[in-house]
Each structure stands twice: as structure tokens, then as C-alpha cells.
Amino acid sequence: MRLVRSAVPTPLVSFCVVGTDGAAELRSCLDAIALEQRLLERPTEVLVLDNASADGSAELAAAHPVGARVIALRRREGKAANDSRLLDEARGRYALLLGSGTELRAGATKELLDAMERDPEAACAGAAVVDPDGVPRPSAWRFPSLGTTLAQALLLHRSIVVQSGAAGRGTRRVDWCQSGCLMVRVQASATIGHLDPEYFVFGDEVDLQRRLRDAGWHTLFVPAAICVRHEHPVAGDDARRRVVELHRNQDRYLVAHHGPVVAWACRPVAALPYLLRAVAATVLPGHSVRTYLWHVRATLSPRRGEGVREAAERYNAQLEQPA
Numbered sequence: 420m421r422l423v424r425s426a427v428p429t430p431l432v433s434f435c436v437v438g439t440d441g442a443a444e445l446r447s448c449l450d451a452i453a454l455e456q457r458l459l460e461r462p463t464e465v466l467v468l469d470n471a472s473a474d475g476s477a478e479l480a481a482a483h484p485v486g487a488r489v490i491a492l493r494r495r496e497g498k499a500a501n502d503s504r505l506l507d508e509a510r511g512r513y514a515l516l517l518g519s520g521t522e523l524r525a526g527a528t529k530e531l532l533d534a535m536e537r538d539p540e541a542a543c544a545g546a547a548v549v550d551p552d553g554v555p556r557p558s559a560w561r562f563p564s565l566g567t568t569l570a571q572a573l574l575l576h577r578s579i580v581v582q583s584g585a586a587g588r589g590t591r592r593v594d595w596c597q598s599g600c601l602m603v604r605v606q607a608s609a610t611i612g613h614l615d616p617e618y619f620v621f622g623d624e625v626d627l628q629r630r631l632r633d634a635g636w637h638t639l640f641v642p643a644a645i646c647v648r649h650e651h652p653v654a655g656d657d658a659r660r661r662v663v664e665l666h667r668n669q670d671r672y673l674v675a676h677h678g679p680v681v682a683w684a685c686r687p688v689a690a691l692p693y694l695l696r697a698v699a700a701t702v703l704p705g706h707s708v709r710t711y712l713w714h715v716r717a718t719l720s721p722r723r724g725e726g727v728r729e730a731a732e733r734y735n736a737q738l739e740q741p742a
Contacts, residue, residue: 428462432532433511433605436487437501438519439470442479444649445519449483452517455528456485464488466505471495471738476519494738495731497619502598506613509605516601520649523600530644531602534590542607542636543628545596546644547583556648559583559593559640562629563672568685572692583640593640594632598624600646607636619728621661622668629676657730659713664726666717690718 434452438445449465456463465487469477477491490508492501502516513535515528523546531544548558559582561567570579577584582593601624611630614623628638653661669689673682693714700706717724 430462430464430511431513432459432461432463432528432602433505433509433514434463434465434517434528435502435505435509435514436465436467436480436517436519436521437470437498437505438467438472438476438480439495440472440474440476441519442472442474442476444522445476445479446483447522447649448517448519449480449485449487451523453485454525455523458526459529459532461532464510466490466508468492468501468505470501471735494735497616497623497728497731498598499614499618499620499623500616502623503613503616506603506605506608512605514603514605514608516598516603517646518599518648520651521599522647522649524645524647527600527644527646528602530641534639534641534644535602535604538639540636541639542604542631543596544590544602544639544641544644545593546600546646547640547642548597548599548646548648551647551649555583557581557583559596559638562594562632562676563625563669564677565681565685565688568688572688574692583642588642590639590641590643592637595625595628595638596640598627599648600644604636607631607634610634618668618671619664619726619731620668621665622672626672626675629672658710660725660727660730662710662713663717663721663724664728666714667721667726670721686719686721690715693718 465485467480467487468490471492480487481489534544548556561580567580614627670682693711697708697711700708
């Protein structure tokens with residue numbers, strides 16, 4: 420008598436989680452994925468990429484009952500490179516990109532999947548993001564341009580730039596959604612080489628979705644899919660590095676998609692509201708003049724200063740030193 424082993428079904432959805440010293444939130448993220456797997460009732464897999472964490476995140480992921488395949492990096496890489504690695508590794512038709520601080524609300528994956536299945540020309544679908552208290556956060560926007568920069572300078576960003584704010588509207592096309600909870604059609608992303616690793620962090624998903632649109636695809640915003648975003652408070656040098664990296668990559672995007680002249684023209688326009696906020700912060704409690712001035716400096720000179728990339732390179736150099 421010959422025993423026949425049942426074949427492992429090919430996953431439809433690959434849950435792809437990136438974590439960097441986020442063990443405190445990773446367990447909640449994986450618990451939520453386990454519930455999503457049961458609700459979805461479709462073949463899935465879970466991939467966790469640990470970005471050279473020092474807090475036991477990789478071990479936690481490997482021991483979790485969700486059965487994750489863990490990719491533990493020895494060196495810290497950028498978010499774009501990490502997500503691209505997961506997209507290359509994913510066996511599913513769709514990859515749901517998540518950060519370790521993201522906690523899916525029940526049924527979010529099904530809502531995203533249904534939206535993608537109904538629209539074969541959609542390359543991405545993004546969820547509505549809320550904070551731990553349930554307060555909605557902006558999660559879909561228009562692509563950056565001179566026009567959106569002017570709108571932000573005139574404090575019209577909520578009505579012109581943000582595309583996720585209209586309450587009561589269903590699934591709809593938008594320019595881009597943030598990648599903290601973004602479902603990607605893997606085959607579509609592969610045709611353009613996934614994310615550009617030059618965007619170490621911030622702006623990588625904007626560039627991805629812009630290149631996908633240029634290739635004939637589009638992005639959906641699915642407000643019925645909800646995820647909670649947990650964030651660590653950042654202060655001091657870490658906060659300043661994030662500001663530098665943010666504006667560095669905003670400028671990189673504008674140069675790549677609109678040219679250096681438009682990028683240069685946007686700099687003083689983008690700096691103006693930060694300068695006005697810095698002035699207001701001198702009399703308003705709870706506002707940091709220094710932080711707003713960091714934004715002014717980084718917006719006007721996006722190639723100056725140490726960003727998150729340089730901090731990661733220094734971290735990697737320390738890892739390579741002999742014990």
C-alpha cells in the first residue's frame with residue numbers, strides 16, 4: 420500500500436512583516452494575523468523579516484504558533500530593501516506588507532483581498548489606519564508635486580492632498596497608500612523591480628505606487644479594512660535623523676518624477692509652513708521650536724545632515740567589530 424502525501428496548497432496571500440527592535444508589538448501583530456487566517460479560509464503563509472534586532476524579535480517570531488518563516492538579517496537594511504526581499508520570497512499571489520507595529524482589525528485582510536480580486540488592474544490596496552484609541556489617521560494621499568506642496572503651504576492639505584478623509588465613501592482609487600498595511604499584487608510589483616532601495620525609509624511606497632501607475636496600474640483605498648498603528652515615541656537625535664531622512668526622500672521623489680527644477684522650487688514653499696509653526700511655537704505650549712527648525716533646515720538642504728541610513732550604517736559597523 421502506497422501512502423500519498425497531500426500537497427501543501429499554494430498560498431493566495433503572503434503576510435509579510437518587517438520588524439526592527441519591535442518585539443513588544445510583534446506578538447500582537449502575529450496574533451492578529453492568526454485570527455485573519457482563520458477568518459479568510461484561504462491558503463496563506465506568514466513571513467517575518469527581522470532587521471538585525473537586538474530584542475529577541477526573531478526568536479519570538481519563530482516560536483509563535485502562526486508558523487512564520489523567519490528571515491533574520493545580520494545587518495540592518497532599509498525598509499524598501501526589506502519589503503522587496505519579502506516580495507521576492509512571497510509565494511502568494513498577493514503580499515500584505517505590514518510593520519511589526521501594525522495590528523489588523525478582524526476581517527481587514529478579506530476586505531483588501533476582495534477589493535483586489537474585483538479589480539484586476541489594481542496593483543495595491545491600502546487599509547484605513549487608526550491609532551490605538553481608534554482615531555483615524557491620514558492613510559491615502561495625492562502624489563507629491565508642486566501643486567500639493569503649495570496646498571500644504573496654504574494649509575489646504577486636508578481637503579486637497581489627503582484622499583482618505585471623506586467619511587462614508589467606499590473603496591475608491593487614490594494615488595498612494597502608506598505601506599504600513601498595503602496589499603500588493605506580487606506579479607505587478609515584480610514587473611517594475613519592486614521598491615527602490617535608494618529610499619532607505621520614507622517615500623519608498625510613494626515611488627513604488629507612482630511607478631506602478633506609470634506602468635498602467637492603480638491603487639485602491641479600502642476604508643472597510645482597518646488596522647491599528649502602534650508607534651514608539653521618538654525624540655532627540657533619533658527624531659532629527661527621521662526628519663532628515665523624510666525630507667531627503669521627498670526631494671528624491673520630486674527629482675525622479677518631476678525633475679530637479681521642480682524639486683528645487685518646492686523646497687522654499689515646503690519650508691514656509693514649518694517656519695511659521697516655529698514662530699508660533701515660541702508662544703504656544705507643547706510645541707517644539709527646535710523640531711520645526713529641523714524641518715526647515717532639512718527641507719531647504721535635503722542632502723545635508725545624518726539620516727536614518729547613516730545611523731544604520733554605524734549600527735552595522737558596530738555589529739562587525741570583533742567581540
